[in-house]
Amino acid sequence: MAKNLSGDLQVASANRLVDGMVVWLDEAGQWTDRLEHAAVARDKRGAEFLLERARVEAFSVVDPFLVAVAEDEDGTIEPLSLREKIRASGLTFDAIAADAVRYA
Amino acid sequence: MPDTHFYRYDGYDRTLVSERVDQFRDQVRRRLAGELTEEQFKPLRLHNGLYLQLHAYMLRIAIPYGTLSSRQLRKLADISRKYDRGYGHFTTRQNLQLNWIKLEDAPDALAALAEVDMHAMQTSGNCIRNVTADHYAGAAIDEIEDPRIWAEIVRQWSTLHPEFTFLPRKFKIAITGSPNDRVAVRVHDIGLRLWRNGQGEVGFEVIVGGGLGRTPMIGKTLREFLPKDELLAYLEATLRVYNRYGRRDNLYKARIKILVHEVGVEKMREEVEAEYAATRDGALKLPAATIEAIARQFAPPVLSPRPAVSGRVVAQRLDDPDFALWLKSNVAPHRVPGYAIVTASLKPAGAPPGDASAAQMDGVADIAEAYSQAELRVSHEQNLIFPHVAVEDLPQVYRSLAALGFAEANVGKITDIIACPGLDYCALANARSIPVAQRISNHFASIARQHDIGDLKIKISGCINACGHHHVGHIGILGVDKNGVELYQISLGGDVDFGRTAIGSILGPAVTADKVVEAVDAIVTTYLDARRDGERFVDTYRRIGAQPFKERVYAAV
Numbered sequence: 001m002a003k004n005l006s007g008d009l010q011v012a013s014a015n016r017l018v019d020g021m022v023v024w025l026d027e028a029g030q031w032t033d034r035l036e037h038a039a040v041a042r043d044k045r046g047a048e049f050l051l052e053r054a055r056v057e058a059f060s061v062v063d064p065f066l067v068a069v070a071e072d073e074d075g076t077i078e079p080l081s082l083r084e085k086i087r088a089s090g091l092t093f094d095a096i097a098a099d100a101v102r103y104a
Numbered sequence: 105m106p107d108t109h110f111y112r113y114d115g116y117d118r119t120l121v122s123e124r125v126d127q128f129r130d131q132v133r134r135r136l137a138g139e140l141t142e143e144q145f146k147p148l149r150l151h152n153g154l155y156l157q158l159h160a161y162m163l164r165i166a167i168p169y170g171t172l173s174s175r176q177l178r179k180l181a182d183i184s185r186k187y188d189r190g191y192g193h194f195t196t197r198q199n200l201q202l203n204w205i206k207l208e209d210a211p212d213a214l215a216a217l218a219e220v221d222m223h224a225m226q227t228s229g230n231c232i233r234n235v236t237a238d239h240y241a242g243a244a245i246d247e248i249e250d251p252r253i254w255a256e257i258v259r260q261w262s263t264l265h266p267e268f269t270f271l272p273r274k275f276k277i278a279i280t281g282s283p284n285d286r287v288a289v290r291v292h293d294i295g296l297r298l299w300r301n302g303q304g305e306v307g308f309e310v311i312v313g314g315g316l317g318r319t320p321m322i323g324k325t326l327r328e329f330l331p332k333d334e335l336l337a338y339l340e341a342t343l344r345v346y347n348r349y350g351r352r353d354n355l356y357k358a359r360i361k362i363l364v365h366e367v368g369v370e371k372m373r374e375e376v377e378a379e380y381a382a383t384r385d386g387a388l389k390l391p392a393a394t395i396e397a398i399a400r401q402f403a404p405p406v407l408s409p410r411p412a413v414s415g416r417v418v419a420q421r422l423d424d425p426d427f428a429l430w431l432k433s434n435v436a437p438h439r440v441p442g443y444a445i446v447t448a449s450l451k452p453a454g455a456p457p458g459d460a461s462a463a464q465m466d467g468v469a470d471i472a473e474a475y476s477q478a479e480l481r482v483s484h485e486q487n488l489i490f491p492h493v494a495v496e497d498l499p500q501v502y503r504s505l506a507a508l509g510f511a512e513a514n515v516g517k518i519t520d521i522i523a524c525p526g527l528d529y530c531a532l533a534n535a536r537s538i539p540v541a542q543r544i545s546n547h548f549a550s551i552a553r554q555h556d557i558g559d560l561k562i563k564i565s566g567c568i569n570a571c572g573h574h575h576v577g578h579i580g581i582l583g584v585d586k587n588g589v590e591l592y593q594i595s596l597g598g599d600v601d602f603g604r605t606a607i608g609s610i611l612g613p614a615v616t617a618d619k620v621v622e623a624v625d626a627i628v629t630t631y632l633d634a635r636r637d638g639e640r641f642v643d644t645y646r647r648i649g650a651q652p653f654k655e656r657v658y659a660a661v
Contacts, residue, residue: 018136019206020160062142062156081588083527087158091528093539096461098190101508 009069010047011038011077012054013087014061022087023061025054031061035088040069040077108173109242109479111256111401113221120264121218124225128152129211136208151231153224154210157531163188163205163213164227169237169255169279170198170482174469177480179220181465187213192465194450194458196522196573197276198236198482199227203529225263230271232262232343236278238286239483242404243445243491245437248298249306251281253399254335257390261336268343272350273358275343276315285602287484290314290323291576293360294342296335297602307331312342312372313364316570320607321361324369326376333395337388341380345372405477405492410442414496427502429555430513435498438491446476446490446501447483448510449520453549455509456538457523458486467508475501485522487515517554518562518628519545522573526566526583527590533566535583535590540564540620547621548628557628560641563598576600578642579627580608581620590617596627596653597645612654619661626660627653 012025016033023031024038032038041047047066054064067084069077079085086092113121128148135145149155153164165180172180180200184192187209188202195201205213217223226233237255238244258277262268268275278287281298289295295311308330314323330338349367351357364372421428436445448468450458460468468488472480475497476490483489488510493501505511514520521544524530526537541564548554563577567584574580576598584591591614598608615623628641630653635644645653 015156015160017142018208020156022159059138082585082590083158086527090159092536093456093528093542095189095456096191096459096464098185098462100461101463101467 008043009071009077010041010050010066011035011069012041012050012064013038013067013084014054014058014064017060017062020062024067025050025057025064029053029057031057035077035079038077040071041066109401109403109405109477110171110173110252111168111398117221118218121221121223121225124152124223125211125214125218128214132207132211147229149207149210150228151225152210152214153227154205154207155228155531157203157529158527159529160204161207161210162529163202163210163224164195165200165202165217165222165224166227166234167198167200167222167482168259169235169241169252170239170484171237171241171252172480172482173220174472174478174480176220176222177465177469177472179216179222181462181469183213183216184465185462186216190462191459193456193525194460194482194486194488196484196486196524196571197227197234198239198484199234200482201525203525229269230273230275231269232258232265232271232275232277235259235262236276236287236292236484238280238282239481239489240286240436240445240491241281241481242402243438243443244282244284245439246282246284247439248283248300249281250399250402250404251279251296251298253395253402254296254298254308254332255279256398256402257336257395258339261339261388268347271343271347272352273355273360275346275360277339280602283602285600288573288576288600288605289602290605291316291320291573291600292323294339295323298332299329301329305329305331308335310338310342313361313369315359315361316573316575317359318356318568318570319359319362320570320575321365322605322607323361324364326369326373333390333392334384336390337384337386338376338380340388341383342376344379345375349375405479407440407443407492407494410494410496412441412495414498416496417498420499426513426551427499429551430502430511431498433513433515433517433555434511438493440492442495444493444495444498446493446498446505447515448488448490448505448508449512449514450487450510451514451520451545452509452512453519454542454546457521457541457545460488464508464510467504468510471501471504474504485520487520513551514554516559516561518548518557518560519554521545521562521564522577523564524566524571526564526572530566532569533583534585535566535592536617537564537566537572537583540581540583540592540617543621544624547625557632558640560628562624573600574598575607576605577608578645579624584614586614591615592617592620592623594620594623594627594657596650597642599642609650611650612658615657615661622660623657626656630656
């Protein structure tokens with residue numbers, strides 16, 4: 001499926017103050033832990049506005065910043081960089097569970 | 105359960121730690137209430153070991169000189185279960201990192217630590233960090249003196265030292281009391297090596313200006329022989345010179361290694377000795393009674409005489425080849441006949457190096473209580489050590505460790521990999537480390553093959569900060585980001601053995617993540633083809649040079 005890989009599309013992200021979890025700013029100006037709900041800026045001006053809004057709404061988060069994303073034809077967005085993919089999706093290996101005594 | 109054979113907090117220590125917990129609790133409250141900005145709060149949380157990483161806060165807990173009681177390890181397990189996700193990561197500074205702490209829980213986690221005389225101070229920031237020491241301390245057969253006595257003295261001197269709380273950069277000290285260096289003294293800001301001179305006196309060789317990171321350097325001898333009671337005054341003089349002249353204009357040139365490199369060790373020595381001459385007979389000249397009082401707390405356990413040879417061990421060694429290999433790689437001789445030092449490998453095949461679940465931590469604490477005087481050590485190679493195990497108990501310890509998944513007979517072998525958390529956790533990393541370590545570990549999982557390959561240390565860092573010590577790996581692997589793609593730069597020939605410390609040389613162009621295993625396999629095959637009888641990998645490399653390895657690797661990838 002074709003993707004927009006130009007890097008023009010951006011979302012605003014941050015870590016939640018209370019627990020450090022990854023969040024994104026949605027259209028309503030709320031921080032969400034679901035990337036699919038993130039507001040997408042589609043040009044430079046939109047991105048500047050989005051970042052400014054994120055900073056205004058930063059009371060409950062730490063250090064908002066912009067993340068370049070790609071968008072599928074069906075509207076699914078995905079970060080371009082590996083770092084942001086890992087922030088969005090979590091560890092790329094299985095962490096051991098608290099009660100585990102053996103590795104699979 | 106026996107009492108611990110290492111330093112026990114007194115009222116002063118407990119008050120200091122308890123007051124710090126209360127102080128941090130109030131700082132967190134004010135941050136959550138919006139009374140402190142992140143800019144104001146960040147240095148406060150870092151002073152308490154609380155980082156903000158990719159996905160969450162990370163709490164780095166200090167384990168002074170890598171020594172733990174079973175009670176303390178149980179508490180770490182409890183804290184990981186209650187406030188984190190039930191596991192922790194033992195680090196190359198003998199510390200423990202919990203990767204999913206919530207800010208709102210951090211004060212409670214610190215309060216729980218304080219219950220067992222632990223804290224997270226000075227595990228971050230431009231201060232003197234947790235002092236590391238030989239993980240065989242107090243048990244090693246080659247030990248001249250227990251380095252932890254001096255590590256504790258340094259800990260007390262450096263804790264919240266007002267003059268050294270805002271150094272140009274962080275400052276790392278390691279101490280060994282044995283001629284066989286197990287703490288990498290030559291790649292620390294200051295390395296201290298206890299040795300006996302021709303007159304039979306024991307003192308320190310003071311090594312300065314070593315380090316890894318962006319600019320790896322091997323430390324130089326600042327003082328060949330320093331009388332022990334002069335240690336603090338001499339350290340203070342050295343830190344004072346660094347604090348005065350260390351570069352604060354450039355983050356990447358702020359470590360003491362750059363100062364030593366720029367002015368030369370002779371000039372550095374001149375400055376330190378001048379400072380020292382003015383202060384040497386002051387308050388930091390330690391009275392013998394003070395040293396003795398601390399030394400008494402490290403008095404070795406009374407180990408009842410045991411047979412040096414156990415029929416049970418001999419029988420199992422003959423019956424069980426895995427046990428026989430474990431004895432060879434994971435068991436070291438003890439200073440007391442009939443006892444041994446056992447390393448629990450936190451590197452099961454395919455596992456994240458240095459990680460332990462809460463259940464595993466509890467299990468290790470059980471074993472320590474049953475068989476090792478309730479004492480444990482954390483090694484800078486990210487394993488756990490039982491320092492005092494009776495030889496006749498080795499089969500039971502092996503079985504108990506096997507049940508935990510920590511009996512891999514791979515200590516010092518190719519899968520005993522040091523790896524930093526890398527891009528899966530770390531906000532500074534450029535590439536992943538743990539998945540690379542896992543792939544190499546799975547590829548070389550055969551213990552018999554690992555023993556055939558022999559001693560070979562792989563160290564992996566996810567960025568140039570070199571937390572995975574890649575510069576001093578026999579095979580070093582550095583993850584880099586090139587236009588959004590993870591690439592891995594391979595270096596060969598690094599070493600931390602005393603007298604042979606070397607920074608590895610880059611082999612050639614970096615390889616893609618999916619080619620790292622092939623590259624390592626080609627390196628190992630080249631070694632196996634070229635080695636002479638009994639020759640370690642790094643010795644073969646030194647003898648034949650990089651070219652044969654380079655040809656094989658770049659033909660393979």
